[in-house]
Amino acid sequence: MGSALPGWGRHAEPSLLILISLSDGPKHGYAIMSDAEAVGGRRVGAGTLYAALARLESQGLIAPLPDDGSRRRPYRLTAEGAASLTSQLENLRHLADTGLDRLEGAPG
Amino acid sequence: MSRLVSLYPAPWRARYEDEFLAVLESRPLTLRDRLDVVAGALDARWHPQVHGPERIPDRIGYLSLAGFALFWAGIGVAATGPIRFDEYGSYRDGGTAVPFLLASVVLLSIGLARIVARLPSTARLTAVAGILAMIAGPVWAVAPWHFPVAMVFIVGLGCLAVGARSAGIMSTGAVVVLGLGVVVPLGLMSASLVVPWYALRTAEVSAVVLIAPLSLVWLVIARTLLHGSERTPVVSSV
Numbered sequence: 263m264g265s266a267l268p269g270w271g272r273h274a275e276p277s278l279l280i281l282i283s284l285s286d287g288p289k290h291g292y293a294i295m296s297d298a299e300a301v302g303g304r305r306v307g308a309g310t311l312y313a314a315l316a317r318l319e320s321q322g323l324i325a326p327l328p329d330d331g332s333r334r335r336p337y338r339l340t341a342e343g344a345a346s347l348t349s350q351l352e353n354l355r356h357l358a359d360t361g362l363d364r365l366e367g368a369p370g
Numbered sequence: 371m372s373r374l375v376s377l378y379p380a381p382w383r384a385r386y387e388d389e390f391l392a393v394l395e396s397r398p399l400t401l402r403d404r405l406d407v408v409a410g411a412l413d414a415r416w417h418p419q420v421h422g423p424e425r426i427p428d429r430i431g432y433l434s435l436a437g438f439a440l441f442w443a444g445i446g447v448a449a450t451g452p453i454r455f456d457e458y459g460s461y462r463d464g465g466t467a468v469p470f471l472l473a474s475v476v477l478l479s480i481g482l483a484r485i486v487a488r489l490p491s492t493a494r495l496t497a498v499a500g501i502l503a504m505i506a507g508p509v510w511a512v513a514p515w516h517f518p519v520a521m522v523f524i525v526g527l528g529c530l531a532v533g534a535r536s537a538g539i540m541s542t543g544a545v546v547v548l549g550l551g552v553v554v555p556l557g558l559m560s561a562s563l564v565v566p567w568y569a570l571r572t573a574e575v576s577a578v579v580l581i582a583p584l585s586l587v588w589l590v591i592a593r594t595l596l597h598g599s600e601r602t603p604v605v606s607s608v
Binding site for chain 2: 311320
């Protein structure tokens with residue numbers, strides 16, 4: 263996960279949750295937050311959410327949909343965002359596979 | 371809630387404020403949520419992801435910084451001046467500091483003139499207040515015992531700061547710091563006249579407690595000028 267978003271520190275995990283949340287279609291801030299909490303299993307504050315969201319947008323990994331005058335602006339995953347998400351999830355899968363393999367092969 | 375959001379930098383608010391408020395309003399905020407917003411605001415200031423329009427720094431701000439240095443040089447000279455004796459006893463002669471203080475206030479006035487020049491044409495009263503402060507400042511430096519001149523300088527400076535804030539030239543923080551720089555010395559000076567607070571009447575304590583905050587004025591003006599103004603978009607004609 264860290265290799266896909268180098269130097270993002272504590273914003274890396276919320277960013278990954280946002281990318282996952284947007285992977286099945288555009289969502290606005292509150293929907294992303296609720297989804298991220300459901301996927302991540304813990305409360306995500308609005309400050310944390312928008313710190314990560316601003317980073318993702320500035321890096322071109324997500325993009326806002328055209329303004330329709332509503333206060334709830336939806337975001338979508340860009341092609342770069344989808345590639346970054348794929349890379350991060352593959353890293354995580356490799357990490358999980360390695361850990362599980364070693365556990366299965368461990369004596370006792 | 372909007373007070374919390376005001377902690378974010380202006381470019382960030384211009385981009386995200388509406389939707390961010392919509393998210394904040396969508397559920398009751400816990401103390402942890404509020405702290406999270408404060409942390410987000412600090413993050414947005416330390417690691418800005420949203421940048422405002424390009425700004426052009428006004429190099430005249432360096433003159434205000436030079437004025438700050440001259441101001442403190444003057445205080446140093448005054449505090450180490452020779453001891454004189456007269457029929458009333460002894461006193462420290464700070465007369466040699468006057469050129470330093472005068473030069474520092476003149477440099478400050480040049481900075482104030484630049485801020486006045488950036489005011490919109492509708493802010494006439496603010497401009498007049500600024501011009502009065504520009505004139506009263508150097509006069510006060512030469513004749514510091516003239517309290518009315520000091521008041522014209524201080525009130526003019528305050529009006530200019532508030533007007534410049536309204537015109538978007540000065541930040542709220544800058545106005546607050548400038549206000550503290552003026553109000554703290556004035557308040558303590560007034561208190562020392564009423565309350566028998568003799569410690570404040572000694573030259574050394576006065577220099578530090580009364581005059582040190584005043585030097586913030588030079589820093590605020592320098593910061594305002596060096597922070598610059600937004601670059602006006604240039605439309606090329608083909």
